Amino acid sequence: MKSEKWLFEITPKSGLLDLKLKEVWRYRDLLMLFVRRDVITLYKQTILGPLWYVIQPLFTSVIFTIIFNKIAGIETGGIPPFLFNLAGITIWNYFKECLTATSDTFKKNEAIFGKVYFPRIIIPLSLVISNLLKYAIQFGIFIAFYIYYVLKGAVIAPNSYLLLYPLLVICMGVLGLGLGMVISSMVTKYRDLTFLVSFGIQLLMYMSAVMYPIAIIKENISDYSWLVTYNPLAYLIESSRLLLLDFGEVNIEGLIYTGVVSISILFLGIVVFNRTEKTFIDTI
Amino acid sequence: MRDEVILKVDNVSKQYRLGLRGTGTLSHDINRWWASIRGKEDPYLKIGDQNARDTKGSSEYVWALKDVSFEVKRGEVLGIIGKNGAGKSTLLKILSQITSPSLGAIKSKGKIASLLEVGTGFHPEMTGRENIYLNGAILGMTKKEITSKLTEIISFSGCERYIDTPVKRYSSGMKVRLAFAVAAHLEPDILVVDEVLAVGDAEFQKKAIGKMKSISKGEGRTVLFVSHDMNAISTITEKVCILKDGMLQYYGETDLGIKTYLSDASNINDYEVEAHNIKPQIVGARVTTSLPNFIHEFGKTLEVSYDVNIPEEIENLAISFQILDEFLNPITHIWNFDSDTKAKRSAGVFTFNCIMDNPLLYMGNYSIRTYLSDSKSKERFDYIDTSCSFRVEMMKKARNDYQWSSGAAKYLEKYKWDINKSL
Numbered sequence: 094m095k096s097e098k099w100l101f102e103i104t105p106k107s108g109l110l111d112l113k114l115k116e117v118w119r120y121r122d123l124l125m126l127f128v129r130r131d132v133i134t135l136y137k138q139t140i141l142g143p144l145w146y147v148i149q150p151l152f153t154s155v156i157f158t159i160i161f162n163k164i165a166g167i168e169t170g171g172i173p174p175f176l177f178n179l180a181g182i183t184i185w186n187y188f189k190e191c192l193t194a195t196s197d198t199f200k201k202n203e204a205i206f207g208k209v210y211f212p213r214i215i216i217p218l219s220l221v222i223s224n225l226l227k228y229a230i231q232f233g234i235f236i237a238f239y240i241y242y243v244l245k246g247a248v249i250a251p252n253s254y255l256l257l258y259p260l261l262v263i264c265m266g267v268l269g270l271g272l273g274m275v276i277s278s279m280v281t282k283y284r285d286l287t288f289l290v291s292f293g294i295q296l297l298m299y300m301s302a303v304m305y306p307i308a309i310i311k312e313n314i315s316d317y318s319w320l321v322t323y324n325p326l327a328y329l330i331e332s333s334r335l336l337l338l339d340f341g342e343v344n345i346e347g348l349i350y351t352g353v354v355s356i357s358i359l360f361l362g363i364v365v366f367n368r369t370e371k372t373f374i375d376t377i
Numbered sequence: 378m379r380d381e382v383i384l385k386v387d388n389v390s391k392q393y394r395l396g397l398r399g400t401g402t403l404s405h406d407i408n409r410w411w412a413s414i415r416g417k418e419d420p421y422l423k424i425g426d427q428n429a430r431d432t433k434g435s436s437e438y439v440w441a442l443k444d445v446s447f448e449v450k451r452g453e454v455l456g457i458i459g460k461n462g463a464g465k466s467t468l469l470k471i472l473s474q475i476t477s478p479s480l481g482a483i484k485s486k487g488k489i490a491s492l493l494e495v496g497t498g499f500h501p502e503m504t505g506r507e508n509i510y511l512n513g514a515i516l517g518m519t520k521k522e523i524t525s526k527l528t529e530i531i532s533f534s535g536c537e538r539y540i541d542t543p544v545k546r547y548s549s550g551m552k553v554r555l556a557f558a559v560a561a562h563l564e565p566d567i568l569v570v571d572e573v574l575a576v577g578d579a580e581f582q583k584k585a586i587g588k589m590k591s592i593s594k595g596e597g598r599t600v601l602f603v604s605h606d607m608n609a610i611s612t613i614t615e616k617v618c619i620l621k622d623g624m625l626q627y628y629g630e631t632d633l634g635i636k637t638y639l640s641d642a643s644n645i646n647d648y649e650v651e652a653h654n655i656k657p658q659i660v661g662a663r664v665t666t667s668l669p670n671f672i673h674e675f676g677k678t679l680e681v682s683y684d685v686n687i688p689e690e691i692e693n694l695a696i697s698f699q700i701l702d703e704f705l706n707p708i709t710h711i712w713n714f715d716s717d718t719k720a721k722r723s724a725g726v727f728t729f730n731c732i733m734d735n736p737l738l739y740m741g742n743y744s745i746r747t748y749l750s751d752s753k754s755k756e757r758f759d760y761i762d763t764s765c766s767f768r769v770e771m772m773k774k775a776r777n778d779y780q781w782s783s784g785a786a787k788y789l790e791k792y793k794w795d796i797n798k799s800l
Contacts (some may be wrong), residue, residue, distance in 0.1 A: 099385075103474060103483040122521075123514035130500055130511060137502050205498050209515055211493060302412070371477040375393060377642035 113367065114139065116212050123211060127219035132226055146230045150186060154178040157304045167305050172338050173242050176235075181303040182234050184265055184333045187228040189294055191269025194220040196244050196276035196290055199373050206374060214369040214373065217274055218226055221266045228262065237338075252339045267355045268325060274362030278369035302327035306334070306341055325351040381486070383599050384472075384567055389481035391442040391467050391623075434687045441467040443623045444481070449567075451487075451595040454589070456604070456614035456631060458638050463620040465603050466571070471511055472601065473569055480544075487599070490517055501545035501751040505555055507538055508544050510512040512559045526562045533584075534558035546757020554632040561588045568592060568598045589613055607635050607704035652726075657694060659749055660684045660726065664765035671767040675789070679736045681745060681765065683729040688724055695752040698731075701763065703742040708787050737788040738769045740781060 117124075135143065154175055160168045162174035169177040199206065200214055242249060269312035280286050298319055302310070307327060310318045321327045328343070328351045335341040442464045449455050451474065461466050470476045471492030475732045479605060498515045499508050507532055513523040523530075531540055534555045536547075560568075570589065590613060594602050604610055610617060610631065617634035619627040627637050648662035661684035667677035683696060698714030711731060715722075744766040749759035 099484040100488070102485070103471060103477060105478055105480060105482075113693050120514070120517070122519045126511045126514045130503065131509075133507070134500065159394050205515070207470075207475060209498070210518065211515060239757070374476045 113212055113214075117214060117218075120154045120211055120215055124215050124219050124222070126143050130191070130221045131219065131223035135223075135226065143230070146227050147234060148321045149178060150231050150234065154183050157182070161304045167207055167309060169300075169306070170340050172340050173247050176238055176242055176247075176249070177334065177338065177340070178304050179238060180334050180337050181330050183228070183299065184262065184330055185298060185303045186231060186324075186376075187224060187262065188265045188269045189298075190224045190227060191221050191266055192273045192276070192294065193290070195270055195273025196280065197235060198274070198277040198279045199369065200277075200287075203374075206370075214274075217270055217277070217366075221270045225262075225266075235337075249338055252336045255336050258333065258336050261321065261329050261336070264351065264355050265326075267328055267359045268329075271355070271358035271362035274366040278365045278373075281369055281373040297324075297326065300327065302330050307331050310343055313347060322347075325354045381451045383486045384489075386445060386447050386468075386472075387443045387482050387484065389468070389483060390440055391464075391471060391476075392438055392479040393441050393590060394438050402603060406669045430688045435521075436693040440623050442471070442478070445620070445623075445625045446481075447618055447625065447628050449599055449601070451566075451599055452593060453602045453616060454593045456602050456610040456617035456634070457620065458604070458607075458610060458617055458634070459620035459626075464623040465620055468620065468621075469569055469603060470556075470599070483790055485567065486502055488517065489567045489569060490560070490563045490565035491569040491571070499544050499552060499556065502543055504509070504543055505529075505534075505540040505547070508555065511565070512556060516560060516563050517565070517638055518563060522564070530558045530562050533561065533588075557585055559632070561585070561592070563709055564596075565598070567601065568613070569601045569603075572604045586613060601780045605727045607638075611635055611704075639787040648761055652687045652688075654686070655686060657687045657691060657749060659759045659761060662745070662747060662761060662764050664715060664745065664767050666767050668770075673769045675709050675738070675740065675769055675771050676735055679733045679738075679767075681731045681733075683747070685727050685729060685749065687724050687727060691751070692722060693751050694722075694749070696729055696749050698745050698747040699745050700736075700738065701746055702787055704714045705744075705763070707746070708743070737790065738785045739788050740771050741770050742766060742768050749800065770795075 117350075140174075157178040158174045160180075162169065196212070198216050198220075202213075206213065229364065237248070276290055301324055302321055307321060310321045328347050331341045332343045332348065335343050433439060434787070443469065445464075447455075457465050457468065467476075469491065471478050475491075498512055500511065503511065506527075510520065510523055513530075514520065531537055533555075534551075536551055536555050536558075539547065539551065544555075547555070557596065562567070568589075586609060589600055592598050593613075600613075602610070602613055614631050617627070617631045618625055618627060619634055619637075619638050628632050648659070650658070650660055652658055652660050656672075661682075663682045664671065664681065665680040666673035668674055673679055681698060685696065687694070693715045695712060695714045697710060699707040699710045702708055711733075713729060713731070744763040745761075746763055747759075747761040748757065749758045
């Protein structure tokens with residue numbers, strides 16, 4: 094052999110920390126085209142499709158307001174309870190959509206994955222980006238109600254750190270992506286896991302301070318409050334309310350903790366996902 | 378440059394687990410994990426059989442590929458042939474990085490793009506143009522590359538008129554054209570093509586083969602081509618590798634390779650199996666030629682016989698066979714339906730003799746493909762891919778002006794000339 098310089102090698106196993114970021118960058122056009130496809134198919138759907146993204150958060154907020162604020166009597170400190178709930182649900186939904194969409198990656202794209210190679214991570218990445226559109230729709234509704242309540246004379250104002258809000262959304266996406274990738278890899282091996290996911294998301298919502306402020310948990314069930322306070326999602330949702338409605342308590346340690354956990358989960362997700370993409374086609 | 382090895386397949390093996398997925402997987406996983414923790418070898422990697430479908434293996438792990446090694450040079454077109462289940466698809470999947478090998482490695486000096494069944498990732502709601510972009514990007518092109526070749530791709534596909542129509546309104550042929558057009562304009566160093574030519578009309582197939590030739594000859598790119606079509610293989614490729622039961626049986630010049638493959642595929646002259654007594658079954662098949670050693674003289678009587686085991690009374694039993702040429706293309710089709718002979722309705726072993734008084738097969742090698750089925754329900758009871766191979770020779774029928782040359786025809790028509798002077 095003259096020169097043993099190879100462009101690449103296909104071998105049974107790759108290094109654990111081989112994140113292949115360079116390759117993902119090379120396929121960035123594909124990423125954007127997948128996002129475009131998702132957006133196009135969203136607006137080409139029947140009217141009920143996009144409408145669902147409007148109806149779902151509104152109805153949920155109404156029900157939460159009746160149950161948690163009117164019946165259970167959770168205090169929202171002068172903020173209209175409906176708006177309080179809507180703020181939580183809007184950002185929670187983004188996480189939920191990212192998680193459910195990405196957790197299906199391998200199963201849903203089996204046909205295409207079985208035929209061509211491209212970095213598989215492109216698919217979950219594109220889902221997280223295209224879900225931003227759905228998020229934007231829901232955030233638009235939130236803004237509309239915000240203005241409505243201001244006009245009605247409610248005393249609400251955003252926090253002075255409002256410009257940091259996009260960071261929270263990104264963090265939410267990172268968490269959804271990371272967890273989704275871990276789950277999608279596990280689903281290829283143990284199919285029954287899919288049923289657990291939707292159930293798990295339900296439970297997680299109640300632990301994530303979507304419809305109550307963290308302070309209430311600390312006051313009432315201090316023994317179990319760690320369930321919520323160690324949950325980065327709860328922190329993100331509380332922070333989002335702080336920025337939008339200036340209501341809630343957030344400390345810097347909590348935010349650092351949230352950031353570290355999110356990035357760790359994302360990292361774990363990528364590692365697990367990359368391992369799965371090499372052989373999943375044999376097992377699914 | 379041309380002698381440079383661009384792709385090196387080095388002792389590649391791939392193991393698959395048979396049986397139901399899911400049951401026991403968790404326990405196997407734990408076993409594997411436990412073994413690796415103790416620093417022992419993977420307990421499931423040692424056992425395993427050859428990948429032969431007809432002989433039942435004792436282990437639930439099989440080697441779909443076993444120690445396959447070959448090298449491909451830049452600009453070479455390599456054909457990959459083998460029976461169904463010989464490991465062709467597995468090899469392609471490993472080459473195109475869809476799955477990874479269990480052992481061994483593949484080293485490449487160029488980008489590999491695959492064309493495993495075209496139309497991958499087409500979205501029905503999007504227009505042809507949008508799908509060109511999406512499909513091209515899936516195959517590894519950048520947006521810029523696609524834009525620069527867009528007009529070329531569209532005109533190659535022949536879908537100009539419908540390019541802004543959603544793909545869901547396309548006929549399947551149009552989808553294939555569009556998909557192949559995108560793939561043909563990829564610029565990988567190594568292109569992997571799997572049976573795309575089976576679809577599309579004759580004109581398009583010609584175009585596709587021409588394009589593949591120009592990719593390798595004109596642009597110096599390497600093509601790996603998998604097909605059952607020996608005609609296509611022999612026109613496009615210079616070298617072939619034959620896979621048999623997951624192992625490399627032959628690697629070398631195409632002509633010799635095709636001969637090796639075909640002689641191996643049709644070396645069952647007398648077909649004999651044991652009856653399983655569940656369904657009607659062909660238990661024996663023979664061809665009786667006019668001369669010994671399965672040599673048949675043109676113009677003499679040729680006989681094809683079958684022993685068919687019928688376990689219980691049946692209506693609508695149909696037996697039919699095709700005479701195939703050396704490229705496995707059917708030349709003629711002969712059948713026997715229930716309406717022809719009602720005798721075979723009862724249970725028992727029947728012998729079917731088909732007597733062809735004067736078959737007009739031209740000199741060459743032939744084999745026979747047989748079907749046994751229910752003509753009403755269309756259920757196929759039995760199928761023999763190739764058996765009863767024989768050779769037709771022209772023998773004493775010398776022509777004065779020209780010698781017979783092989784490959785000049787498949788069959789000779791009986792004819793009479795009527796020549797009159799008209800002026």
